[in-house]
Amino acid sequence: MPELPEVETVVRGLQSTVVSRPITAVQVFRDTNIRPLSSDAFIEPLEGRIIRSVIRRAKYILFELEPELLLVGHLRMTGKFIATLPLKQPHKHHRVWFHLGEDLLMVFQDSRCLGTLELYESLEAFEAVKPLGVEPLSENLTSDYLEKSFGSRSAPIKNLLMDQTRVAGIGNIYASEILFATGIAPTRPGNKLKTQDYKNLVQVTQQILNEAIKKNGTSISDFRRVDEQTGEFQNFLKVYGKTDKPCPRCSGDIKRIVQQQRSSFYCPSCQR
DNA sequence: AGCGGAACCTGTCGGC
DNA sequence: TGCCGACAGGTTCCGC
Numbered sequence: 001m002p003e004l005p006e007v008e009t010v011v012r013g014l015q016s017t018v019v020s021r022p023i024t025a026v027q028v029f030r031d032t033n034i035r036p037l038s039s040d041a042f043i044e045p046l047e048g049r050i051i052r053s054v055i056r057r058a059k060y061i062l063f064e065l066e067p068e069l070l071l072v073g074h075l076r077m078t079g080k081f082i083a084t085l086p087l088k089q090p091h092k093h094h095r096v097w098f099h100l101g102e103d104l105l106m107v108f109q110d111s112r113c114l115g116t117l118e119l120y121e122s123l124e125a126f127e128a129v130k131p132l133g134v135e136p137l138s139e140n141l142t143s144d145y146l147e148k149s150f151g152s153r154s155a156p157i158k159n160l161l162m163d164q165t166r167v168a169g170i171g172n173i174y175a176s177e178i179l180f181a182t183g184i185a186p187t188r189p190g191n192k193l194k195t196q197d198y199k200n201l202v203q204v205t206q207q208i209l210n211e212a213i214k215k216n217g218t219s220i221s222d223f224r225r226v227d228e229q230t231g232e233f234q235n236f237l238k239v240y241g242k243t244d245k246p247c248p249r250c251s252g253d254i255k256r257i258v259q260q261q262r263s264s265f266y267c268p269s270c271q272r
Numbered sequence: 273a274g275c276g277g278a279a280c281c282t283g284t285c286g287g288c
Numbered sequence: 289t290g291c292c293g294a295c296a297g298g299t300t301c302c303g304c
Contacts, residue, residue: 002297032281059298076298078282093282112282114298155275164299171297221284223297240297261277263295 002075004059004136004169005212006223006231010081011056013226014063014106017083021100022050023065030095035118045069045119051100058132058168062123070120073108079115082107083226111222133166136205141167143198150190150198157193158186158259161201170205173218173240176265178205180239185271186264187257211236239265 002010023046028039036042049065056062061081063071073081086105090097096117098106108117120126133149134140146167150160160166161175170178179186181204184197193201217223217231220241224230239247242254247267257264 006297074298076280077296110282112280112296114281116299153274159275162298173297218297221296262298 002059002079002217002223003171003174004056005174005209005215005233006217007056007059007061007075007169008213009217009225009231010075011054011061014054014061014081014083017104017226018051018063018100018106019053020050021104023047023098024101025097025099027090027097027099028095029090029097030113032113033116034096035116042117042119046071046098057127058130058135058164059171060126060130062126064123068122070123070126072116072118072120072126074116075110076112076114076116078112078222079108079110080222080224081226082109082224082228131165132168133164134168136167136169136209141202141205143195143202146198146201147193147195150193153190155190156187156259157184157190158264160190162260167205169209172262172264173220173237174205174208174212176240177208177238179271180266181208183271185268186259186266188272239267241265 026043026046028034028043031039034042049067049069051063052066053064059074061073065071084105084107093109093111094107095110096108100106134145149166153160158175158179161170161178182197182200212218212233215231215233215236216225218233219230220234239254242265243256245254247254247270249270250267252267252269254265255268
């Protein structure tokens, strides 16, 4: 489900609702993919701490707590954080409830159970464990960096763009959209791109991700914001899922192929 | 090292 | 109606 713009949308929603709140109680309804593995070892350190800030790194959601502790969430395909008034009963897909005082409940909901919740001693401890590449919206994303990172590799550029250890945050939808906007076929090997292609990739990646954040992300099937509203960027997608629509540039057919067991969408005549 | 494929888990949709 | 396969916004592990 969520890529960088969707995670950023969730983080902004959480910043305006849960920061400064105490974690008064935690209830785990299903504990797969929670670390520490035992529910008690997960719950006990959290209770009584205050949420000082919520930040995004790659597709991870980091809750900085006080006294110092880091709660790290990853939504994977179907995870959601929802802020709501306290509820009587958990919904079928509610996995964890974080009670934030008497009048606010933060729900971690995840139908497929692929999402993760983990505790780390500090931000440094988290970064030491996760090998994450540069933030695409930071000044660290340069065409020089991309060319050095991808230029010697034979893997298709679509796979490289989604390699979180090189550039962190691009997923399946935005990879297709970015490659359409740059006119590069998703199958082209990294070592077949020109310097100008890498310059275009930087410019287009930042433009598309920023635009998607402005539109609160893409809701195709089930992405939801913290207040359960949908995003709007699905109305601006050019190729992802558009095999039934003509190419917006040349009116030819949009093609679907499979790479790394994921769908890629592109226009074979506009993208080479 | 770098690459491709399978695994993790559940839900939905289309075809027969 | 029921069954079966394909597919879904991600990451990680394993073998070559």
